[in-house]
Amino acid sequence: MLRSFRCSLLTLAFCVVAGAAYAQDVVAVRAKRIDGEIAKRLQEKKIPASPLADDAEFLRRVTLDLTGQIPSYERTTTFLADRDPKRRAKLIDELLESPEFGKHFAVILSQLLLGTEIAAPQREIFKGWLAAEINKGQTWDKLVHAMITAEGEAKTNPAAVFVLAQTDDNKLMPNLMAASTTRYFLGVQLQCAECHNHPFTNWKQTEFWGMAAFFAKVKVATPKKGQSDGPVGLTESFAATDPKKKGPAAVKSASITIPATAGKSVGKVVKAKFLEAGEPVLDVERPFRPALANWVTSPENKYFARAAVNRLWFVLFGRGIVNPVDDMHADNEPTHPELLQALADDFKASSFNLKHFVRCVCNSEAYQRTSRPVKGNEDDRDGFSHMAVKVMGPEVLYDALTRALGVKELNVTTGKIATTGKGGAAKTSAGNNRDKFIKFFKTQDADSLPTDFTHGIPQVLNLMNDPQFNKGGPVVDRIIAAKLPRDEAVERLYLTVLSRRPNSDESKRLSRYLDGEPDPARGYASVLWALINSPEFILNH
Amino acid sequence: MHSHKFLPTRRELLRLSAAGVLGVSASGWLDRLAAHAAEQAPSSGARHKKCILIWLDGGSSHHDTFDMKPDAPDTIRGEFRPVQTSVPGLLISEPLSRLAPFMNRAAVIRSMSTGEGEHSRARIFMHTGYRAGVGGLRYPTMGSIVSNEREISPTGMPNFVVTGMHLNPANHSYVSSPGYLGPRHQPLIVADQDRGVENLRSSLSAADHGARLSLLDDLAEGFLRTHPSDAATAQRTAYQRATQLMRSAGARAFDLTTEPAAIRDRYGNHAFGKGCLLARRLVETGVPFVEVYHAPTPGGWDSHTTERANEVKNIAMPQLNQGLPSLLHDLDVRGLLDETLVICMGEFGRTPNVKPGGGRDHYPRAWTTVLFGGGVGRGQIIGRTDSRGSTVEDRPVSGIDFMATICTILGIDPNKNNHAGPRPVRVVDRGANPIRELLG
Numbered sequence: 001m002l003r004s005f006r007c008s009l010l011t012l013a014f015c016v017v018a019g020a021a022y023a024q025d026v027v028a029v030r031a032k033r034i035d036g037e038i039a040k041r042l043q044e045k046k047i048p049a050s051p052l053a054d055d056a057e058f059l060r061r062v063t064l065d066l067t068g069q070i071p072s073y074e075r076t077t078t079f080l081a082d083r084d085p086k087r088r089a090k091l092i093d094e095l096l097e098s099p100e101f102g103k104h105f106a107v108i109l110s111q112l113l114l115g116t117e118i119a120a121p122q123r124e125i126f127k128g129w130l131a132a133e134i135n136k137g138q139t140w141d142k143l144v145h146a147m148i149t150a151e152g153e154a155k156t157n158p159a160a161v162f163v164l165a166q167t168d169d170n171k172l173m174p175n176l177m178a179a180s181t182t183r184y185f186l187g188v189q190l191q192c193a194e195c196h197n198h199p200f201t202n203w204k205q206t207e208f209w210g211m212a213a214f215f216a217k218v219k220v221a222t223p224k225k226g227q228s229d230g231p232v233g234l235t236e237s238f239a240a241t242d243p244k245k246k247g248p249a250a251v252k253s254a255s256i257t258i259p260a261t262a263g264k265s266v267g268k269v270v271k272a273k274f275l276e277a278g279e280p281v282l283d284v285e286r287p288f289r290p291a292l293a294n295w296v297t298s299p300e301n302k303y304f305a306r307a308a309v310n311r312l313w314f315v316l317f318g319r320g321i322v323n324p325v326d327d328m329h330a331d332n333e334p335t336h337p338e339l340l341q342a343l344a345d346d347f348k349a350s351s352f353n354l355k356h357f358v359r360c361v362c363n364s365e366a367y368q369r370t371s372r373p374v375k376g377n378e379d380d381r382d383g384f385s386h387m388a389v390k391v392m393g394p395e396v397l398y399d400a401l402t403r404a405l406g407v408k409e410l411n412v413t414t415g416k417i418a419t420t421g422k423g424g425a426a427k428t429s430a431g432n433n434r435d436k437f438i439k440f441f442k443t444q445d446a447d448s449l450p451t452d453f454t455h456g457i458p459q460v461l462n463l464m465n466d467p468q469f470n471k472g473g474p475v476v477d478r479i480i481a482a483k484l485p486r487d488e489a490v491e492r493l494y495l496t497v498l499s500r501r502p503n504s505d506e507s508k509r510l511s512r513y514l515d516g517e518p519d520p521a522r523g524y525a526s527v528l529w530a531l532i533n534s535p536e537f538i539l540n541h
Numbered sequence: 542m543h544s545h546k547f548l549p550t551r552r553e554l555l556r557l558s559a560a561g562v563l564g565v566s567a568s569g570w571l572d573r574l575a576a577h578a579a580e581q582a583p584s585s586g587a588r589h590k591k592c593i594l595i596w597l598d599g600g601s602s603h604h605d606t607f608d609m610k611p612d613a614p615d616t617i618r619g620e621f622r623p624v625q626t627s628v629p630g631l632l633i634s635e636p637l638s639r640l641a642p643f644m645n646r647a648a649v650i651r652s653m654s655t656g657e658g659e660h661s662r663a664r665i666f667m668h669t670g671y672r673a674g675v676g677g678l679r680y681p682t683m684g685s686i687v688s689n690e691r692e693i694s695p696t697g698m699p700n701f702v703v704t705g706m707h708l709n710p711a712n713h714s715y716v717s718s719p720g721y722l723g724p725r726h727q728p729l730i731v732a733d734q735d736r737g738v739e740n741l742r743s744s745l746s747a748a749d750h751g752a753r754l755s756l757l758d759d760l761a762e763g764f765l766r767t768h769p770s771d772a773a774t775a776q777r778t779a780y781q782r783a784t785q786l787m788r789s790a791g792a793r794a795f796d797l798t799t800e801p802a803a804i805r806d807r808y809g810n811h812a813f814g815k816g817c818l819l820a821r822r823l824v825e826t827g828v829p830f831v832e833v834y835h836a837p838t839p840g841g842w843d844s845h846t847t848e849r850a851n852e853v854k855n856i857a858m859p860q861l862n863q864g865l866p867s868l869l870h871d872l873d874v875r876g877l878l879d880e881t882l883v884i885c886m887g888e889f890g891r892t893p894n895v896k897p898g899g900g901r902d903h904y905p906r907a908w909t910t911v912l913f914g915g916g917v918g919r920g921q922i923i924g925r926t927d928s929r930g931s932t933v934e935d936r937p938v939s940g941i942d943f944m945a946t947i948c949t950i951l952g953i954d955p956n957k958n959n960h961a962g963p964r965p966v967r968v969v970d971r972g973a974n975p976i977r978e979l980l981g
Contacts, residue, residue, distance in 0.1 A: 189962075324962050372767050389770035443727065453775035457699060457729060458738065460783035465740035470753075506760065513756050526749075530757040535776040536764045 023356075024089070030346055030360035037339035038366045038384050047377050050386035053370040055080055056500035057541070058088060061371075061387070062362055063499075064540045065316055066095040068104035068396045070403055073496045092362045096355050102135030103127075105354070107395050108315060112184055113147070118165040119230055120435075122154045126165075129158030140308050140352040141297035144185050148293035152221065153233035163218060163234055170230040174215035174256060175208075182211060182275060185296055187307025187328040190275065203275075203329075205258070205265050210273030213256040214292040236287045254282035275303075297352075303328065305344040309357060310334075313343070316361055318388030318451040319381070335382045371541040390450040390540040394441035397538065398434055404497045404532055406474035412436040453539070463533055472525035480521050486514060489524055497531040589691060590880050590915055590951050591829045593820045594683060595865060596705075596716070597857075597887035598836035599660070599843030602901050603909040603930055604893065605853075606634050608651045610930050617893050617929050619901075620854075628920035636858040639866040645920040646869070646878060648912045648979055652924020652933040655889060655940040658905045660843070663888035669720065670944030670969050678721055678961055683947065684830040685719035685726040686968060690953050691829045697785030697792070698828055701728040704816045705834025716834060721961035728832070734815035737795040741787055754784065791826035795819070804871075809863040813837060817864035821871050824881055835861065842887050847899030869913055882915025882950055893931040907933045910943065915950050917979045938976060945973035949980055 042049055053061065059079050063071040071079070079091065095101060106127045114123055133143055143159075150160035166176035182190040190208050221233035254272040258265050272288060273279045280291045296304055306328065314320040321340045322328050334340045343357070350356045361367055366384050377385035392400060402410060412433040440462070443454040463469055475496055479489045490510050494502045502510065510527060517523035531537055602619070604610055609623045609632050623632035626644035633640060640647075657663035657672065665673040669680035681689065688700035703717050719726035731738060743750040757780075765773050786792045793799055797815055800822070808814035816833035823831050835841070837856050844850040865885065872878040890908025891901035907926045912918055924936035938946075945955035948969060955969035 327963060371770075373769070378769065389768055389772045391772050448723070451770070451772050452723075453772040453779070454723070455776070455779050456727060457697075457779070457783045457786055458740075460779045461738070461740040461787070464780070464783065465743045465787075467744045470743065470745060503763075505763065509756070509759050513752070516752075526753050526756065529753055530760055533757055533780070534761050534764065535768075535773045536761075538776060539768075539770075539772050541768055541770075 027360050027363050031364040033342055034339065034361065034364040034366055037336050037342065041336055042383050042385055045383060047380050047383050047385050048374055050370045050372060050374050050377060052365060052368050053387070057370055058368055059091065060499040061540060062092060063095060064392070064396065066092070066104065066358065066362070067098055067100035068107065068399065069100060070400045071499050072403065073492070076495050076499045088368065089363055092359055096359060099131070099135055102131035102133070105134050106131035107393070113162050113180065114165040117167050117230065118161065122161045122164060122232070125154045125158045126161035134354060137353070137355060140354055141304070145293040145297045148181060148296060149287070149289045151235050151237055160234060163215070164231055167230050172218055172220060172231055172234060174212045174218065177215040177218065178208060178212035181292070181296065183326045185307060186275065186303035187310055187322070187326045188275065188303060189324070189327045206268070206270050207273070207275060209256055209258050209270035211275055213254060213270055213272035214288045216254070216256040217288055236289065253284055254288055299348045305347045305352065306340060308352070309343040309347050310340065312354070312357055313361065315450065316358070316367060317384060318390045318449065387541070388451050391453050392538055392540055393444065394438040397441055398437045400537070401532065404475070404537070405468070405528070406478065406496070409433050410437055411468055412440070469532060470525065470529045472521060472528060476521060476524045476528060479524055486511070490527060493524065493527050493531060497528065498536055589829060590882055591824050592687060592882045592884065592915070592947070592951055593824060593868070594832040595883065595885040596832055596834050597842045597861070597885065598834060599841030600663070600887040600889045600891060600903060601842040602844065602891035603651070603907070604891070604901070606637060606909065607649050607911055608909045608926060608930055609634055610928065613929060616895050619895055631920065631922060636854065637862050639862050643866060643869045643913060646873070646913055646918045648918045648921045648923060650910045650912070650923040650938055650943070650976070651926055652936050652938050653890070653908045653910055653943065654933050654937045655905045657940070658889060658903045660888060663905060666940050667886065667888050668716065670941050678966065679718055681720040681722040681726060682716060682718050684728055684832055685722050686948070686953065687830040687951060688719070688726040689722050689959065694827060696827065697782050697789045698826055699729040700828065701726065701830045702731060702823055702828055703728040703832045703834065704731040704734060704819050705812055705836070716832065721966065722959065731795065731819065734797055734812065734819050737797070738792070741792055741795065743787070794822035794826045808867045809860055811837060811860050813860045814864040814867070817868040821868055824872070824877060825875065844891065845900045845902060850900045872914060878914035879916045882917070882947070883913040884910065884947065885913070886910035893929045907931060912979070917950055921979065923976055923978065939973070941970050941973035942975065945969045945975040946979060949975045
């Protein structure tokens, strides 16, 4: 009994090790495939590739990209001292296994999938769910299936928040559900076909409403409590013909009527139909969405895997292989068609495994190249000859600032905005410092690129002039307490804020500045201020 | 999203770099770029008309303001008496009597007919000219449309400012949404005029701040040289603009305490009066679009009940009667009224019948907007409603007609295409008829 138990444990351990070894081989093969395709294009265009980033640049980039945080001072110094030839692959594995990976990608995906209308508590529930699912390795097809078909309330079924977020003025909108489903899960911008035929493709207005018809029966399940909180639950599990349960009156078949807001063809009845595919037979008494979810997430769906890998590539590289990232159609050629196909095929072969995809990409030379252009590739924007310079989102910026200053949280007094509900007294908006900061620094929208720097004057004034950013902070206090010599102090500030050591020009310039400053604490506070206000800090390069 | 209209910085940087401006350290790249931008200031910007939108949130009654029906029965006429104005025959409501002298500088459009009777949808429609949810796009609000057409000011002043209390982006994002034009056309929001633009001054001495900026310049310059990217140049441009604004004489416009107390009192010691005063000060410095948001109570102008109607009578109307005439007077004496269009409107009108319990409900079928100055207001009355104020009898003006009129007055072609990603989108939707009789 005991022996056999030990035996099976051993067998299990062996399997895990063998699995990991196999996976590493696979990763190396996939990364090589990526680099081969990119090199092929660069050679065709006679564009040189920049060399690999040094360890400091790579550490900062991959930590920001995978966990939404700058590396800690301690992690930076140990990584820069690490001589293991596999240290980069190991770092990627470490970051993928940290809980911050799921959290960070949940932030990115929820911004995309939920838009701006959903109430904060529901958004938080959704983010928490998505983070946990990603961290435990849930596959993309299962996540999407859950989101499209979810019934009930956020509290009991967080996946339902995706559909619940598709509202206009607190009303659930089948057209928005269809537009978000096609745009974010299929990488197709069908929404302009809501009102007229697509200008560049064969998609007709009926193609859009055929997709919307799958959501025609979705209705609010739980009456809303607050005036402005929107619906908290949804369902389509009701008998359309049951006179006691009032569904949307028009649902007598699996179809939808083009409403008055939709420009042309108002009043036309359109049957549920998959994009560029067939009309399924649907039972009007049963939910329509499972049929749609099955079709969307099927390995045979020609859009699903391509949309996902293109989106993930866009997040990591700052631009997609097809651009705009969610506007895939026949006339919008990928820059690297074979690469896109290979990535999509591999994503399918891995059962839509998100971590596997990210691991393969991050192990490629393309991802690990420096963001510094070299002679001959300065103007290359779509060949991936050097890494794009991306911006930090507000969540990432908040966390990076707290780490750079060495504080637990920032003190956010700015951007306080009085709110009012109809019939309610004016009140100051609630929320903790992080939420307030994010609200104030959120200047990107759904169409922004990862490379668009969008802060305006108020955000810049805040970073320059809010006293908490120009008075030093715990990181300076510790330097003073430890009586570090000036060179070490400056180096520590650089490693803490920029995850690298200063070069000789910088050291000289800082020496000159600090010579003119009799109070070292004030001098280091100035250096800290200059570093967190520098483009190098706020950008992910 | 890709036309970095206000970021010619990559090219500009190369030019500056070639001219030897970059790479010189010590005394500040920010300063030099700022000075350079000032030299290059487009003179054409000065010719453009400016616009102040006075937004009466909730929807004001046309019967109780600018389309009075004094001969109608009590239940339609309402409680207010008309007063004569500087335009013979043009009557306005007594609570707004201080506007009477300015009506010869106004064009009263009494034939608005807009079809959106729900607050949120109507606000979006009247701010953007597009109906909510159409085409799966978010459309830019009026101020963002104007911002997109104007050069970024070399003085560091923004192109679009929104001010007023009760600005809640979650519920009222329409006020400030640049829609598909992107975040660079977002307004600078001054929610509380007493706080002005926050962090406009450093807590350090000017010398210390200057020394730090110079340090930052030198460090940043190294990064820009090795990483010549759109994001890095945009970041530097934002810092340059913020630094300019800190030093800009124009930024004093945000500080209302520099205004004599007597003048502040004339505008009124309330958010709306302060908003009007701020708007005047901003327009004077060249800001092309300011929206002043008027909702002094949670209900704003939304007078459904006796209680609400009393709030409108006792709070909203007296504030409007104080702030707006003060603004018009000052613009006039400063010679700015002809080049500044002042729009006064809400999202719809109110029902002809006063409800038995008091108050009026939403009414988009026939209602009134008023334009002052802008080179168009000469005491005209556009269109006409019937004796009850319930239907438009002459010259109906739709939402897109109105939007096309405003754009044309401000020198913006309503037929122009903007770009939402790859997709061309008209500034104003197809089929609009601008009000020709206003456009001369």
